[in-house]
Amino acid sequence: MTSDVSPIPLVGIDVGGTFTDFVVFQDGALRVHKVPTTPEDQSQAMVAGLAALGIQQADIVHGMTVATNALLERRGARTALLTTAGFADVLVIGRQNRPHLYRLSQQRPAPLVEDPWRLEVDERLDHTGRVLRPLDEAAVEQLASRLAAGQVESVAIVFLFSFLNPAHEERAAGLLRARLPELPISLSSQILPEYREYERTATTVINAYVQPLVARYLQRLQDRLAHCRLRIMQSNGGAIGLAQASQQAARVVLSGPAGGVVGAFAVARQATGSDAPQLITLDMGGTSTDVALCPGQIPTTAESTITDLPLRLPVIDIHTVGAGGGSIAYLDAGGGLRVGPRSAGAVPGPVCYGRGGTEPTVTDANLVLGRLAPEGFLGGAGEVTLDRAAARRALARLGEPLGLSPEAAALGVIRVANATMERALRRVSVERGHDPRQFTLLPFGGAGPLHACDLADALQIRRILLPPMPGVLSAYGMLVADVARDASRSLLSTLGDLQRDRTPLQQLFQALAEEVQSALAQEGIAHPTLEAALDLRYRGQSYELTVPLALSLDEAALAAAGEAFHRAHEQRYGYAMPGETVETVNLRVRASSPGASAVLPALPDAGPDATAARLPERPVWFDPWEPTPTPCYDRERLQPGNRLAGPAIVHQFDTTIVITPGWQARVDAYRNIWLEKPQ
Known part of the structure; x- marks a missing residue:
């Protein structure tokens, strides 16, 4: 998937809460398409969209929310946990973290495994992996009958x-498979071979909980798209084959948001001419907003949570908040205006969609303020016509107890939603030691460009980059994503010890390199690029930071990793201790191969005059007192070199761009729109 001209189309497909997005690259040209998401079976929307595009055979990279929704809605498989005797309650005890420090009564999320199905087996290894007590094989065989009688659909095996x-886990799995050959089994030694019992247990249970649903979905998808080659977007920003995604389903939990960051970074690299752009991404969709800070590279982390459960697998470092176009606005018990996290979703959707929604949303507010055009939604091609009168009635009901007009209430909704997104942007920048003023904001998703100028003003960001297709950028990211596989294993030592004897490091690296290379060989990739990293910490710490490790694995490579750790610690926590002992915790290895090179050529400069793209003016509300006559533009007719001055509205198929007063816009050679605010 690396050539610019393909005999069959390359297709990126992202399933969102409201729409399923398609980006097609063929013969050097890109096409975009959207269809409503079918929550009951996401593959239905995919098949319908491909049929509308006239595509029967394609190379497809797909980002899905099957695993995510199963966790959010607690409707995964009936799962059992098989663990070492005495450790059945690890999943319930968890950590002593208090997410709400001053809340006197806090409730933990319900565990994914019910009490009767946290099962213990007599076996024990010591801290070096030596057998202290052999596996009670007879007990495992007896449990097989109990699992069958209880209609358990999936099993996680996590031994101390x-x-x-991994010998005891593998033997237990073999005994169960002999009795229950159809039962999916997830081993912690395969899913997460790292220390920390709670995180390893929780991550393996998450995999077991979603694996049957993901496997059934992918099999159904493969049956329906039998003439297509399918890959699935992982949470780490790389694509993977169906077989591997089916077995390690926890790796695809955050696939959609990951595609957006990959797409944004690819656009920024081309637009800036830099391989290391300084970027903050803002993906505002129908139900949520995802933000990420890219300090010259796509950020990854192995410390993420999903529905308050730890998912200790490599993921792109994204912070999510419940503010999207479909987020519902309401008054709380104290009469205060709130927005989200509850969403109108795809069905019934915002009030203006006319599908039965009655509660006002952010989309309704943008429509009432004139920022969305009823006839221009989805390009004005007739796919969706918005009901402004219905939206205005809903905002009037919301504003009446506050003594606000529909327009003033709509502005309030926008400001509350913006405040939620501003906090998210500060979370990934200011709170981590980065000055957002040094970064370019890249908004995308169907709603991101509507709010970009307001958010940039709040953070004093002076540059905004709007790609040609912001509403489907996640699908574009899937199209260009590398094919990749990550592996990790605990390496509990110190940098000093490894510098004196590098044999443990070299042996572990070789084993992990063979694992990831073998995984990509199944995808037909013979010579992937390898990368390595170490999780490091100061002695006495209980958390670590990940830094790159040169593949030479020599003394100089370890010394450089140590220096990188000191710098990273200074950046994140404000101090470093170069004289302190540095411990190694995990070794990480990644194998990757480039995805599609779906890059369009630069176009000639057409000059600053954008008159040819002008549409009729309309009143737009930027303050609660009166509307401002605002020129509108058709993005399809904007040419490289064109310049605009805010206020202005730019319409296109997949989104609407709001340029607020004081901002200047120019179109570059790749048809990106740059927004800049003079000092």
């Missing part, structure tokens, strides 16, 4: 210290 010696 199995990340050092």
Whole structure:
């Protein structure tokens, strides 16, 4: 998937809460398409969209929310946990973290495994992986009958210290498979061979909980698209084959948001001419907003949570808040205006969609303020016509108790939603030691460009980059994503010890390199690029930071990793201790191969005059007192070199761009729109 001209189309497909997005690259040209998401079966929307595009055979990279929704809605498989005797309650005890420090009564999320199905088996390894007590095989065989009688659909096996010696887990799995050959089994020594019992247990249970649903969905998808080659977007920003995605379903939990960051970074690299752009991404969709800070690279982390459960697998470092176009506005018990996290979703959707929605949303507010055109939604091609009168009635009901007009209430909704997104942007920038003023904001998703100028003003960001297709950028990111596989294993030592004897490091690297290379070989990739990283911490710390490790694995490489750790610690926490002992915790290895090179050529400069793209003016509300006559533009007719001055509205198929007063716009050679605010 690396050539610019393909005999069959390359297609990126992203399933969102409201729409399913398609980006097609063929013969050097890009096409975009949207269809409503079918929550009951996401593959229905995919098949319908491909049929509308006239595509029967394609190379497809797909980002899905099957696993995410199963966790959010707690409707995954009936799962059992098989663990070492005495450790059945690890999943319930968890950590002593208090997410709400001053809340006197806090409730933990319900565990994914019910009490009767956290099962113990007599076996024990010590901290070196040596067998202290052999596996009670007879007990495992007896449990097989109990699992069958209880109609358990999936099993997670997590034994103490199995990340050092997987023999007991593998034997237990073999005994169960002999009795229950159709039962999906997830081993912690395969899913997450790292220390920390709670995180390893929780991550393996998440995999077991969603694996049957994901496997059934992918099989159904493969049956319906039998003439297509399918890959699935992982949470780490790389694509993976169906077989691997089916077995390790936890790796695709955050696939949609990951595609957006990959697409944004690819656009920014081309637009800036830099391989290391300084970027903050803002993906505002129908139900939520995802933000990420890219300090010259796509950020990844192995410390994420999903529905308050730890998911300790490599993911793109994204912060999510419940503010999207479909977020519902309401008054709380104290009469205060709130927006989200509850969403109108795809069905019934915002009031203006006319599908039965009655509660006002952010989309309704943008429509009432004139920022969305009823006839211009989805390009004005007739797919969706918005009911402004219905939206205005809903905003009037919301504003009446506050003594606000529909327009003033709509502005309030926008400001509350913006405040939520501003906090998210500060979370990934200011709170981590980065000055947002040094970064370019890249908004995308169907609603991101509507709010970009307001958010940039709040953070004093002076440059905004709007790609040609912001509403489907996640699908574009899937199209260009690398094919990749990550592996990790605990390496509990110190940098000093490894510098004196690098044998443990070299042996572990070789094993992980063979694992990831073998995984990509199944995808037909023979010579992937390898990268390595170490999780490091100061002695006595209980958390670590990940830094790159040169593949030479020599003394100089370890010394450089140590220096990188000191700098990263200074950046994140405000101090470093170069004289302190640095411990190694995990070794990480990644194998990757480039995805599609779906890059359009630069176009000639057409001059600053944008008159040819002008549409009729309309009144737009930027303050609660009166509307401002605002020129509108058709983005399809904007040419490289064209310049605009705010206020202005730019319409296109997949989104609407609001340029607020004081901002200047120019179109570059790749048809990106740059927004800049003079000092």
